[in-house]
Amino acid sequence: MGSVDRPRPAKKTAKSRRKSTSANEPEFVQLLTPEGQRRSHPDYDVNFTDEEYRGLYRDLVITRELDAQGTALQRQGQLGLWPSLLGQEAAQIGSGRAIKPQDTVFPAYRELGVQWCRGLDIISAFSLFRGVDLGGRDVAADRFQMYEIVIASQTLHAAGYAMGVAKDGAVGGDDGEAVIVYHGDGATAEGDFNEALIWAGVFNAPLVFFCQNNQYAISEPNARQFRVPPYKRAGGFGMPGTLVDGNDVLATYAVTEVALTRARTGEGPSLIEAFTYRMQPHTTSDDATRYRDEAELDYWRAKDPILRYRTWLEAETLADADYFAAIDAEAAAEVRELRQRVMDLPDPDVTEMFDAVYADPPAPLLAERAEAVAFRDSLDEGSES
Amino acid sequence: MGSVDRPRPAKKTAKSRRKSTSANEPEFVQLLTPEGQRRSHPDYDVNFTDEEYRGLYRDLVITRELDAQGTALQRQGQLGLWPSLLGQEAAQIGSGRAIKPQDTVFPAYRELGVQWCRGLDIISAFSLFRGVDLGGRDVAADRFQMYEIVIASQTLHAAGYAMGVAKDGAVGGDDGEAVIVYHGDGATAEGDFNEALIWAGVFNAPLVFFCQNNQYAISEPNARQFRVPPYKRAGGFGMPGTLVDGNDVLATYAVTEVALTRARTGEGPSLIEAFTYRMQPHTTSDDATRYRDEAELDYWRAKDPILRYRTWLEAETLADADYFAAIDAEAAAEVRELRQRVMDLPDPDVTEMFDAVYADPPAPLLAERAEAVAFRDSLDEGSES
Amino acid sequence: MATMTMIKALNAGLRRILDEDDKALIMGEDVGRLGGVFRVTDALQKDFGVERVIDTPLSESGIIGTAIGLALRGYRPICEIQFDGFVYPAFDQLVSQLAKIPNRSGGRVRLPVVVRIPYGGGIGAIEHHSESPEAYFAHTAGLKVVTCSDPSDAYWMIQQAAASEDPVIFFEPKRRYHAKAEVDMTEAPLGLYDSRIARTGTTATLISYGPTVDVALNAAEAAAEEGLDLEVVDLRSLAPIDWEPLEASLRKTGRAIVVHEAQGTLGMGSELAARLSERCFYSLEAPVLRVTGYDVPYPASRLEEDYLPNLDRVLDAVDRSLEY
Amino acid sequence: MATMTMIKALNAGLRRILDEDDKALIMGEDVGRLGGVFRVTDALQKDFGVERVIDTPLSESGIIGTAIGLALRGYRPICEIQFDGFVYPAFDQLVSQLAKIPNRSGGRVRLPVVVRIPYGGGIGAIEHHSESPEAYFAHTAGLKVVTCSDPSDAYWMIQQAAASEDPVIFFEPKRRYHAKAEVDMTEAPLGLYDSRIARTGTTATLISYGPTVDVALNAAEAAAEEGLDLEVVDLRSLAPIDWEPLEASLRKTGRAIVVHEAQGTLGMGSELAARLSERCFYSLEAPVLRVTGYDVPYPASRLEEDYLPNLDRVLDAVDRSLEY
């Protein structure tokens, strides 16, 4: 079986069989090395205020803590499942902060950090994985769609939505609207993803495909999903593809900004592959020890997105110990509040399974609803007596 | 909407928006110009005996005549439908003659010429479109699978079959087996086609994707199916993609030969885009005047695959008037025989709709069969009395 | 009143939808310049432009998936699936997304998407062009499924479907496409989910929809010559089913025969028989019988007459029912 | 005799298949190193190698489509679809290809492909992980559809399915995966398409399959305390249905209640009720009743107890049946 090149300078995998593609693999876009050194790039840069630089750190840390709480709550039986983003914070915060208020986001199911960046209440992620609802929110107001479980299906929704944006004439300037859709490396093997590339290309949709390549689709490594990495696929669908260090919050910001600008100004779709690593198992149900080893985890621990960013902030004296302590305190408070809110989430009423299915519910369904309610009530009576 | 570059030297369409892809479009592989001039190519050539050169002409002419008979038979009410290949003969004969006996072909529904090249009885194409059966043949012995109507679905079957070939250890030398799958330009927009590229790539399957880009999917031009042409998609899936003049029988032979050799020797999949033109409507049910004009047809008439080949044969004195007359006579005989055989095809018996569904037919189905037979018999009795 | 074919009626209905609602879109393979392979969308692109009548890539999952996205953006797409047998590549987007997103959202999102599907056999077509997949969708909670049997219903139901806030799968019986009838273009005679008594009678009830309503009516006429007075109900809506008039009819006649083209096993007839047997238990003089396609893939066209329910098979079932 | 869970039984069955038939393959997402998300294929890749136990791309249409190609090459693939709700992207390859190619070929091609699908609810999962899509497949001519309810059936039926020359959709009730029971590993107790009388009785017949057989048995036990003697039939095969024993049971008891998780409308219960009402018309003392999931998308997990048929709902239906 073929292995896919991982853009690791240190530990490059065996030569792949990709004779047909260009011999010089472009390096990924990186603005901050794992050691916390700033690097420059001919095409990409960021220009933040000190406040904004610090803000990114806050986002990274709070997201990590909220996510860790997801894992903890699941272990304590408060959630049915939790898909951790640990390790992918920079990919999500970097891209998430490049999104403007007028843009619309189509997430997969691991995008807690993006949701956070949008300034939204993240409780919906927890109600979903607690099983009290199916993740419904006011998506129109939020401009952040529902989490999507069926791999790659949201990429077509995003393409259609972006076609609608173009149809509305809402592209064409700096205040134009763009759409960004998040998906995994595994998703790139699905028909829907490739059809979405087709549609976005043919209709010149203002859409950014943001692939978090965390190197696994549950247990399966990249080599099982593709022979050459996703960013290379873009060209064959008529759009630019960019490979970025997904553990570098500055670089992911920079490339996403460029891609979103391209979309909002009417230049069409593009694809970003953020090369990162999922530090936790796929979800709390998964046992990752079956398919990867400690050495690999150690290798990626050394590339931690938060560590490198903090190192750099410290070196630049953009933040001091007090600041870091304040953020930790804020994160702790966020987590405390979240815990409480999750545990307070009320169980749904039996009627909730009937009431949202149709705008105009048919009579037979209303009869079933009445039956279910009567049945529930009869049990309640039974238990009371 | 974006238009897709057509590799027409004369009448290049407006600049496309494909900024991301390389600026220098490779020209398609051409060994014989529309005027019948041989051209050389750095990577591709053919080396036929005179007999073989003449044989290609015979294939081209007979295929065209058999196909024309399909159209005629449909007009006369003898077939329900006919999808003509007129104009695509070179793509089919060139590729078809590159296929070795041990190879396996997965056709779409227009591959009469390929079927002819395999030396198979082509009656199955006519029984299918007459509606007396569903196109069943002894596909294992023929190494030519059934015609497939559901666009792109056969590309996955071919990928799986090719995985099986590799599993059998039947690749690796000049006598290795290869698999070739035929599909249209429209098919490249389907999820299944793209998944087939994934699978072929990941499993290094000995498979050639042969795309006959006849520039239309029914009424829809290329620009509705993709933003950049199919051959460019190959690279993003880790395989070589080649664009060839599909109206040049020598060039299509040459590129197919290389791709099949690559497959049979274990080097993996590749994709060929044969740029051609469908001279007839999509099928006999279609009205092509609704979506294209005479000027376009004229333009393509001048690129006729048989005319140019005959011009060249004459110039090289590889064949003379007697030879051409003999081929015409042979084609006429083939056509006469075909006509007769088509009209003699017996109507199926009612039992045929039941008997092939399962190897082990369940009792309720046997009861339905008995019911249908009894019903048919009762009607027969009724009509007799 | 105007006399027209079902194709013209659908075309007129779609035209009115596009006229009256800026957000309505038509999308599908070949729906633009060609006007669809059946010409149902004839000239609509010319008159409403490429932004409203969209020739799509050959990608059915893409058609439904992007229609969902467009609906999330406030559009009201009317999608065409070219033939019944080509709806399956879109199945995931239909049953996991179109059917479920509104419920997933807790009712905050509505997806007013119509999916038009020419369906059924009897036109001498090749494989995959004569399927009757309605039961797959009627079994799927979150969808509504309707079908027209004449030009008047075609004209009105397509407009009602487009006005629905719920997703509607709209089945068009392609073998009835060219049959002409009168259409009253001033007012809808019935609601989208109402069944219709196509013929009143007392001996037994024939229940059908779409392409076979005509078969049932012909059978009723033939039976009348033998002195049998058959009632014929055109279901029109397959999900939800308009149970009350059906039950009333059965209580009157005591006998029912369901007629449809789709495979018998788990076809619409099974739900009809199951529920009516339950609801009209004491009224039934005979079991609910079914005259349907056999449990085989749709056969080669030269066998389709043997496959399809026809007048003789329906009358035979009526006889069997009366024998109880 | 050995005592084991359904997961272990399936694993043992698959192991035996791989052992005995060189052409048998296992393919699916995460079936290799991980052993499948439920560990049904645990250690099989280690023991049989990557050429026989294949971790596939995340591409369900690809899984079924390439399995068809492999079968055309002489292999006998056993595909895993990771969860019920993820079978829909493969729907076209399942219903238009796997189900139809053998018939298309005039019987010259056989496709011995097994598609394993863990299905049903009751495990507190998120959306798309608790679906019961069996009716879609049972409605599809050309497929066979079976399901096991205990480790013994799991062990034997998976082997019988793999031996079938016809394509088999093999539904595994995931909420019964961990329940242990004895398995006689020497001889298959029943054929693949046989139903089984799980409990004999005379008062009424409960008909069920897969995950709810246990519910029916528990209900029968509870009813026994009230002096009711319920018969319980485990269908095992959903397509074809083993009608004769069912009809015999109904002729004996005169009453039937079908229990399943899937939506009621056009669920298996509708075919069972329709056909049994027809065949046992004079024997039925009450209409065939159905206790099923409601006609809504599978709800959030905290509501699944309200959605799923349970002992109380079954007993309630028994009471209603007896009231006739």
Ligand SMILES: Cc1ncc(C[n+]2csc(CCOP(=O)(O)OP(=O)(O)O)c2C)c(N)n1
């Ligand atoms: C259509 C579909 N098939 C299978 C699954 C089961 N599944 C859930 S997540 C997952 C892996 C996804 O991998 P990737 O796209 O890389 O995203 P990641 O989880 O790594 O973020 C699989 C196979 C699914 N949810 N949807």
Ligand SMILES: Cc1ncc(C[n+]2csc(CCOP(=O)(O)OP(=O)(O)O)c2C)c(N)n1
């Ligand atoms: C899945 C599917 N969708 C739609 C159709 C209807 N249809 C038949 S041929 C065709 C166009 C195919 O175009 P292309 O792939 O370019 O092949 P060509 O006919 O030009 O050879 C369409 C849309 C189909 N057969 N299958």
Ligand SMILES: [Mg+2]
């Ligand atoms: Mg991943």
Ligand SMILES: [Mg+2]
């Ligand atoms: Mg074409």
